[in-house]
Amino acid sequence: MSQQVDNIKASYPLFLDEDYKDMLAKKRDGFEEKHPQEKIDEVFQWTTTQEYQELNFQREALTINPAKACQPLGAVLCALGFEKTMPYVHGSQGCVAYFRSYFNRHFREPVSCVSDSMTEDAAVFGGQQNMKDGLQNCKATYKPDMIAVSTTCMAEVIGDDLNAFINNSKKEGFIPDEYPVPFAHTPSFVGSHVTGWDNMFEGIARYFTLKSMDDKVVGSNGKLNIVPGFETYLGNFRVIKRMLSEMGVGYSLLSDPEEVLDTPADGQFRMYAGGTTQEEMKDAPNALSTVLLQPWQLEKTKKLVEGTWKHEVPKLNIPMGLDWTDEFLMKVSEISGQPIPASLTKERGRLVDMMTDSHTWLHGKRFALWGDPDFVMGMVKFLLELGCEPVHILCNNGSKRWKKAVDAILEASPYGKNATVYVGKDLWHLRSLVFTDKPDFMIGNSYGKFIQRDTLHKGKEFEVPLIRIGFPIFDRHHLHRQTTMGYEGAMQILTTLVNSILERLDEETRGMQATDYNHDLVR
Numbered sequence: 001m002s003q004q005v006d007n008i009k010a011s012y013p014l015f016l017d018e019d020y021k022d023m024l025a026k027k028r029d030g031f032e033e034k035h036p037q038e039k040i041d042e043v044f045q046w047t048t049t050q051e052y053q054e055l056n057f058q059r060e061a062l063t064i065n066p067a068k069a070c071q072p073l074g075a076v077l078c079a080l081g082f083e084k085t086m087p088y089v090h091g092s093q094g095c096v097a098y099f100r101s102y103f104n105r106h107f108r109e110p111v112s113c114v115s116d117s118m119t120e121d122a123a124v125f126g127g128q129q130n131m132k133d134g135l136q137n138c139k140a141t142y143k144p145d146m147i148a149v150s151t152t153c154m155a156e157v158i159g160d161d162l163n164a165f166i167n168n169s170k171k172e173g174f175i176p177d178e179y180p181v182p183f184a185h186t187p188s189f190v191g192s193h194v195t196g197w198d199n200m201f202e203g204i205a206r207y208f209t210l211k212s213m214d215d216k217v218v219g220s221n222g223k224l225n226i227v228p229g230f231e232t233y234l235g236n237f238r239v240i241k242r243m244l245s246e247m248g249v250g251y252s253l254l255s256d257p258e259e260v261l262d263t264p265a266d267g268q269f270r271m272y273a274g275g276t277t278q279e280e281m282k283d284a285p286n287a288l289s290t291v292l293l294q295p296w297q298l299e300k301t302k303k304l305v306e307g308t309w310k311h312e313v314p315k316l317n318i319p320m321g322l323d324w325t326d327e328f329l330m331k332v333s334e335i336s337g338q339p340i341p342a343s344l345t346k347e348r349g350r351l352v353d354m355m356t357d358s359h360t361w362l363h364g365k366r367f368a369l370w371g372d373p374d375f376v377m378g379m380v381k382f383l384l385e386l387g388c389e390p391v392h393i394l395c396n397n398g399s400k401r402w403k404k405a406v407d408a409i410l411e412a413s414p415y416g417k418n419a420t421v422y423v424g425k426d427l428w429h430l431r432s433l434v435f436t437d438k439p440d441f442m443i444g445n446s447y448g449k450f451i452q453r454d455t456l457h458k459g460k461e462f463e464v465p466l467i468r469i470g471f472p473i474f475d476r477h478h479l480h481r482q483t484t485m486g487y488e489g490a491m492q493i494l495t496t497l498v499n500s501i502l503e504r505l506d507e508e509t510r511g512m513q514a515t516d517y518n519h520d521l522v523r
């Protein structure tokens with residue numbers, strides 16, 4: 001065997017060694033009943049046709065690579081943003097292992113989250129006892145200051161009542177009466193991870209404010225509340241804080257997991273780090289106003305903020321790109337009375353300069369993209385500002401109302417004429433689209449790499465390279481530390497896009513004495 005103890009090879013390139021090739025071929029021929037290669041090739045080619053696309057879009061009962069995750073995943077991220085808070089999922093252990101590993105792989109950090117491990121008996125008789133024991137054990141073992149409870153499908157299917165279970169746990173002394181245990185029902189068979197974030201936030205905000213509104217006065221603390229929604233770019237938490245600090249605006253970032261998802265390797269494990277305090281949450285109704293950074297993903301939060309806190313939620317879009325960052329800053333200035341400082345004006349000017357420098361390369365480039373509603377909308381807006389053409393825009397968890405809003409943005413630009421917006425569709429639909437109407441690039445999460453591989457398999461001229469912006473990103477390191485919001489985020493996105501274009505151009509013009517007449521040093 002070519003694998004030697006003093007020369008350990010990874011599966012790539014190990015499986016290219018002759019003995020492994022031989023072994024894998026024997027396994028295939030002897031045990032796997034593989035279809036003839038010609039048939040596989042024929043079916044592959046068929047899946048790239050218009051005929052197949054039409055069948056693919058008639059699909060109703062099956063989702064393939066859905067481009068979204070389930071509600072409790074979002075609830076866990078929201079809970080992680082609060083100081084000394086343990087996310088607790090009432091339901092099956094496997095789900096929580098999935099949430100933790102999903103975040104581990106994206107953030108490359110340990111992510112604390114517990115479950116009460118409901119098994120068959122709990123599925124039949126209800127999970128109340130699991131909840132009582134689970135809350136008691138969680139508090140005793142991990143010593144959080146708050147436990148934020150969400151649910152998996154299993155608990156929702158059998159109809160477990162979180163309010164009753166938590167109250168009973170308190171009544172029977174499993175946890176103290178005054179101990180904070182906010183909760184949210186997060187059924188995974190409706191909505192997505194962004195709905196779960198919204199639900200959990202509403203649950204926490206409700207717990208700390210609903211019954212204590214009498215002494216609250218809007219504007220009395222002089223601060224601005226910022227609610228991020230399901231946000232996985234750590235740079236976005238930082239850039240929002242920086243811009244507000246430069247403006248001299250006092251703020252409360254409500255759910256801030258920036259620290260706990262980016263702890264240093266200095267020999268000390270931090271189960272908890274940073275985060276929004278309970279005091280900040282209690283004080284939130286006293287703020288001047290509440291800005292929702294991802295408004296399409298925060299409907300329940302908006303209702304609470306308007307209905308209970310009596311805040312007027314400003315009509316804003318996600319602060320991505322030039323226009324919508326301008327709008328964000330102008331609105332913050334209007335609410336707070338603080339002027340936009342010269343430092344941010346200069347930063348804006350630098351972004352405009354970069355857009356001017358790169359527009360010749362970006363102009364007219366065609367993109368397919370997917371992701372969560374606010375991110376996709378912000379990305380579409382910025383692509384149009386850059387003179388790029390978004391063509392296939394897919395958002396599995398977008399609503400019809402959201403689609404209408406994106407259509408209106410596209411109609412307002414000459415670069416939006418060739419775009420189609422798809423809601424409720426998955427990445428297998430997108431695969432068809434990029435075969436039948438090829439864009440220059442795809443923008444999305446790591447799952448797009450399989451589409452890139454498939455397009456390359458058809459032929460180099462069909463390949464659609466993936467630009468990784470979104471969530472999750474498992475197969476590249478540290479991209480979650482980047483920024484997509486504000487002028488800084490726009491600069492980073494622009495840099496990524498234009499250099500992807502130039503990298504591709506270099507790749508296409510490297511052919512010695514064939515295409516290298518355009519293998520230029522200066523682009």
Ligand code: SF4
Pocket residue numbers: 070071072094095098151152153154188
């Ligand atoms: S969809 Fe349901 S079963 Fe699957 S991980 Fe989410 S909660 Fe668990």
